[in-house]
Every structure is written in C-alpha cells, then in structure tokens.
Amino acid sequence: MNTLKSFVQDEWVEGREPFATLVNPSTEEPLARTSTAGIDMGAVVDHARSVGGPALRELTFAQRGSLLLAWSKALHSARDELISLAMQNGGNTRGDAKFDIDGAIATLAHYAELGTQLGGLRALRDGDAVQLGRTARYAGIHLWVPRDGVAVHINAFNFPGWGTAEKAACAFLAGMPIVSKPATSTALVAFRLSEIGAGVLPRGTFQFLCGSPGDLLDRLGPQDVVAFTGSSQTAARLREQLARRGARLNVEADSLNAAVLGPDVEPRSATWDLFVADVVRDMTQKAGQKCTAIRRIFVAGDRLPAAQEALIERLAQVRLGDPVRSADVTMGPVSTADQLRDVRAGIARLASESQLVFEGKTTETKGYFVPPVLLLARDPEKARIMHTGEVFGPVATLATGADVAGLVRRGGGGLVCSVYSDDRDFLRKCVLEIAPYHGRIYIGSEKVAGQTMGPGTVLPQLLHGGPGHAGGGEELGGLRGLQLYSQRVALQGDRALLDAIAPEKA
C-alpha cells in the first residue's frame, strides 16, 4: 500500500508505526496509509520561523503573488489527477470533486492577482494617513505587517483541496510561513496538492504534515497563528491550549445555516426556482458535507406546503451511488464510517422532535451512503435540536413561523444565511436583524437568479467565517484574509519619515 509522506524542513519524509489508513468511502477499500510519528515538530516550527519567515518577508506582494499563481497553474495542469483522487478518497461525484479542486485553483489565482495589484509593497496600509499636529508634517498611519511566526493550518476532511489552498493563499500573501495539516481520512488530495506546492514555493515557506500534529501546538507562541476548520469540540480544546501559549487562533466550526423564503415569493417565479435549486444543491452537494450547507429552511408567509412539495420533488431525483463506478450518480457517500454513524445518529435526534417528511433510497450494500432526508418542524420556536445540533450530511429541517429572523438567530451564529425575496422592506428588516449573527448573507432575488452559484459557494472576495456557534473566525474576503496573519500597527511621526519606512504605493 502507498505510504504518504510529510514535507518537513524541505524534505519528504515518511512517518513510522502506527499508520492511519485512508479508504475509498464508496467501497471501503484501503487506498494509502500515513503517519507523522517520529517527526520533530520543534524542528518544523524552527525551520518555518528561521528560514521560511525571513525568505517570505523579503518578497514583495507581487513576488508572493507570482508564486501563488505558479502553484495555481501547476494544480490546473494536474486537475484531472486531483479530481480522480477526490472521487476515490472523498466519495465525491465528478461535480463535487471539481468544486473542491477548481475552488483551490481559483482561490490561489485570486490571491495571486491581489498580490500583483499590490506590486512592490511588503506591508499594507490600513486606511489613510491622519494629521496629528498643528501641521500636516506630524501624522499617523496604520499598517498591516506580517507576524513574525508560523501559520499552522488544520484543515477539515470535506475540502482537502480548497481548504488547504484558501488558508495557504492568505497566509502566504500576508508573508507568513505555513505548516499545513490535512484531515487524515481524506488526505490524498491535500497530499498531491501540497506535493505540487512544495515544488513551487521557496524553502521553508511551506511544510506539510500528513497526519497527527503531535506536539506541534505546544511549541507555538504569541507571534504564531493557528487557523482551524473542524468541530466545536476540537475548537474548544484548541482555544484553551492556545490561550495558554498566547498564539492567535481562528476557528471555523459548526454552523446551522438557514435559508429563508420571503412571503412575497410566488411559486414558480424566478426567485422561487432559485430558492428550490439552491436548497437542494446545498443539501446534497458533497453529500451535505459542507460547512456552508443549508440545515434549516424557514418559510415566511403561508407557502410551506408548496415549498415542501417542490423540495421533495427535487430531492427524489437525487441518484445516490459510487461516483467512480457510475457517471450518472448525483450524490456520493459521506467520507468515513465515523461520519456515517454521526449522521445517522443526528437524523434520529432530529426525528425525535421533528417529522421526517422525505427520505431517499439507496441500493448500495457497501460504503458510507446516506440518502437525503427532509424533516418538518411543527413548532420551531420550541425545537432545540434543529437549532443546535449540526448533522453533517444531506439533511435539513423545514419550518414556518411568524418571526423567521428570530428562528434564524436561534442557530446561535452561522457562516451564511440565504434570504430569498424581492421585497425591499422584508429584506431590509430581515437582513439587518440577522446580520450580527452571520459572516455572510446571500440574497437570492429575480435579478441575480441566473448568475449566482448559491449560498454554499465560498468566494475569495467575501468573508468566510461566522460568530458564535460558527467559531467567531474570519477568513478570505479579499485582502481582509491577510489580517489574521498580520499585526496592525500605528506609526506616528514626521510624515516624510513614515512614507520612507512604509511607502503607500510601490
């Protein structure tokens, strides 16, 4: 069996026993094994800090951007291979695999372009200079400068391509050396993507740990950053551990994302059709294993029965199966046996307070397959599980109520909420009421119906992250994505000296 290696101190090294095994979730067949046992995590951190950091900070934004572009292009050349790995190791349909791989390629290219735009600079101005004295001579500026440490990336199993690339793009452009750790179960794509990246990026700026991070986190300090995507439970442990070390932590965790259908939306209108298509896509894409997937559907007004009917009609068309064996499959399995167990248990919990109104079928006898499930909450104001227990599979709960914004807020903070309406008054009220609880709000309306990719698609231009339950983090959002890896510092003094120290334009 193929043994995956880690990339540490600019060399590919194999771990030792015990190994973890990566499987094909459609067939349960083993694909590869990996381990980081024996790797000196202290040396990993030292190498990033002493070799990678200084090398990266010497580069201008444009130079960093051109390296990201080279990585993006190299991934594009290996696109078919990467898609095939995602289908094997992730149980992805071809479409799901493209979503992950093309997301990686596009995000790297987006940050490459931002680097080009910033040109010969090395530190980013934050806002305009302000006059502090009697004359314009005595002034203040604010800068974002790269932190003098290492960026540790802990990625989730669901997006081994995009997740690795989006974190890397932001840290690299900001000027911080990276130690990237994929979820072991689906590491095949992350491994290949990192192998390609390691061939392009300068010495020390990128390392890859294919398995457990060992005692890496206990070696971090106040200039280091950890960006974590995963469960709330792990996040809580990391918060405690890293608070003691003084390291900065960004968390992207569970999220009970909601879709809201406005009371003005007529069945079979463009906005209605967008709502139905978005909800079904975001329930079933990647078998519902998206942190941005829709988990709760709230119908404002009196069209709940029609909405339920339209969703079920579409969900019934989902073809579940092994994407590698049959090209007409539209939904694959969940990624691991653990996920299968968790999703089944989650559905049972949801069904204890809501009514199961649709459940798809599968004829598969092997693999981690979960047919799509729709539930109906009769009393969403009193329901608890639908607002708190994320089920990471093709499962959502439908409800209606007089105060849909209140129902949305009961999720306690989410990554994204989608609101479908063409009524400005409804939108203004609803969006502003839910805004403090979200990192992103997607407004589905007639005028954009043909152009959007739905709320579940994370775009590099817009923030990704959310408050409360979703972890309180912020990633992406164009240049905002660099802030996690930067220190904001004010400089005050003679304006001419400030401009000499940190020019405004290259």
Next chain:
Amino acid sequence: MNTLKSFVQDEWVEGREPFATLVNPSTEEPLARTSTAGIDMGAVVDHARSVGGPALRELTFAQRGSLLLAWSKALHSARDELISLAMQNGGNTRGDAKFDIDGAIATLAHYAELGTQLGGLRALRDGDAVQLGRTARYAGIHLWVPRDGVAVHINAFNFPGWGTAEKAACAFLAGMPIVSKPATSTALVAFRLSEIGAGVLPRGTFQFLCGSPGDLLDRLGPQDVVAFTGSSQTAARLREQLARRGARLNVEADSLNAAVLGPDVEPRSATWDLFVADVVRDMTQKAGQKCTAIRRIFVAGDRLPAAQEALIERLAQVRLGDPVRSADVTMGPVSTADQLRDVRAGIARLASESQLVFEGKTTETKGYFVPPVLLLARDPEKARIMHTGEVFGPVATLATGADVAGLVRRGGGGLVCSVYSDDRDFLRKCVLEIAPYHGRIYIGSEKVAGQTMGPGTVLPQLLHGGPGHAGGGEELGGLRGLQLYSQRVALQGDRALLDAIAPEKA
C-alpha cells in the same frame, strides 16, 4: 463617609455590606466606600440587551455622536471638580489629573465628531463593493453591524476618567449598550464621570457598577463583548471564563514599552532633547502608572554614558509629594498600598540583575510614595526580569547593545515603542523589525520635536493595544475602535437591493 452608588436599570442604587474603602494615597485617609453586593447582575444584562441595545441601534451615527458630545461638554463643565477628585483619590498632580480628565473629554468629542461625519447611517461599510457576476448587478459588500449584546468594560485604576470614556465612546458609537466597571480603589472620578454620563445617555444604554462585577461575566454569551484593561493574571482568568461562554474579549495588559535612541542622535540636538524629555515624562507622569510608560531604554551606538547622565540630571529635578497640599509637586504617590508593595518588590527584582544608578528621595512619612529609579543593565541580552516583569511605577532600565531591535522584541509584545532618530535607514530597519511586536510605534525626530506629546499619550486617532505580552487587543484608532463591538458581515446579491438594505452614504 460618602457611599458611592451604582447605576443599574436606570436607577442609582447602593450596595450592601461588605463595603470597600477608597482612600487618598497621599495621606491614607478614607474618602468614600462602595459595594455592588445585592445587585442582580442578570437584570443588569437583561436591561442592556432588551432596552439599551434596541434604543441605541435605532439611533443613527450622528445621533449617537451628538449624545457623546453632550457627555463630553457636561464633563467639561465639571472639569475642576473632576480634577480635584483625581488629585484626592488618585494622588495625581494637577497635570496628571488634567491628562486623565482632558483625555476623557477629548476622546468623547473625537468620537462625537466621527459620528457627525457618518451622519444618517446605522451600519458602516467596510471597503468598496465588489462585482461577483458577469455584470455589475451581482455584487458583494461588507458591513460592520452592532453586535446584539452588551459591552462590559472593566477599567484599570490608573485612568478612571480617560479609560472609562475611551471604552464607552467606541462601544456607544458602534451601537452597543454599556456596563462599565471601574477599579474600585480609584472609583471616585469614574463615579462622577458616570453620574454625568447617566444624565445624558438614553435609558438602558449605560450602566455603572461601582465595585465587584459579581457573577456578571457568567451571564454573557456570544454576542457580548468584554473590554478589559489590567493585569496579565486577571486577563488569563477572563480568557478561560469567556471562552467557555463564547463572548468576545479584548485585553490590554502589561507592556514593557521601550524607547530606542538611534546612533545618529547627537547630544543636545533637538532629537536628543526630545528623547530625554519624553523618557523622563513617561517614567514619572502619574508616578509611572501608565500602561504606555517607558520601562526599558535602549541606546544604539556609543552614547550610553551621555544618555544616562542626561536622564539622571532630569530625574533629580522631580519633586515628590502630596499634590493636594503643595502645588509645586511634580510627582505624586502610587495609587494604593498594594501598588506600593508591588513596585518596591519589582525594583528589588530588577536590582538583582541590573545596577541601580539613580534613586530619588522623599521626605514624606505617610502615603504610597516611590521616588523615581533608574537602573543600568550590563548584559541586556542575558537579562530576563527587565524584559518580562513590568514594574508599574517610576522605574526604568537603561541598556545598550548591538541589536537594539532584538532587545526591544525580548519584551514579547508591547503597546508602544518609541524610536528617536533622523536616519531613514536606521529607522526603516528598526521600525519594520519591531513592528509585528507592537500596536503603535512613535518616531521622535527633529521635525516633530515641537509638536508631539510623547509616546505615552494615547490618541483617539491611533490604535491602542498590542500583541503578545500586551494582551493582543485593539482599541481606538478612529473608526477601527468600533470593530470590537461590531460583527463584520458580507452581503451578496443584486447591487440595488444591497444599497437599499445598507446604504453607502446617508
């Protein structure tokens, strides 16, 4: 004895036994007593969330600003009274007291003016709109919206006026209701300032707890914010407690602020004189009880003896005593008996690794007086205590070394560093090397020598806070100060709808 009250649910209430006693640190005479025992902290939080938050979010930025201006003006009318309270309860000289009170008045006025500039808006745009689709119609914007919770302010004993006002100005303008808690020992100024504020601000938007916060923090959740100024030890406890509750925490803690004298600076030049004046002011103002005070002085180049001589000459002119009794006193006592004990112990620890080269004198027999102290570190690269143990009094350690930026960084992150030089190459290298370790860097040079107030003066236009040792927080910095109290949210959809939901201009 006068019993101070708390302002909860829009009423002034007295706590019950046990009371804490506020004293005059020059004479050790009791001034007042206070307690929050018996106050229902759950009701405090509910009142802020249910009455204050909605009322405040209804107001435009301009309306919020005009209320801050009213508060600022009302403080100005009570300026002499407030200065007198600061001299009695804080041991402040008249100049120290003005620094605190005028800082409060000016900061409120600054945020009032920012509110006026934002006019009829209620949510702040973050950056420009971006095109997301094939046409400009499908777009994304980012907004800062007020968090749907309560802002709890835990202030330090050293700036009862300015500290209370700067936190309140940012939270109020951002749109969050406030619960403000002063340090009990010097609460007289904060009490009077809050009494004046309570007469001006709308119902529920401002509450004041004159004493212990009781179980207040255990009642907070993910939409709430705590802004804390104080010790690293308390900060560590708060981090753990608030991480469990999901509340956002901003910390402004200890800081081993450094001053760096560039190798180009000739004795008795304008830059040299600025360095000497700034260092002595920032060692002795408020008896060194400033989080931004200079604790470490690094001379790059070979002018250590001249610098030492110049500093001692000035320090010897400090007149220590009770500012209430004698108008010619230039430094008062530290604020409490505990502070006196801590400062004395800190000086002893510093003297165990560095040489005491100057110690002032006092003839006072009562009160918490500490004469100014200057130490000289012979081997600052090996020294540990000077870089890690903040002594919150009129005490600093002088040193020289080949790598002054490296010495500065050994402080592990600070609020402010001052660099004195007119040499662009030296400044560029030094400032960029220390930038990731600071929230603010002050550059003292010939051209600004007549205009600056020194590194220890926190300006509302510039960030206040610092990474690592300093707590990792950010306050002030103009509109940046509102971000702590806001959620950043991306909105995507039809550009016309986005502009209807959250207009760019009022």
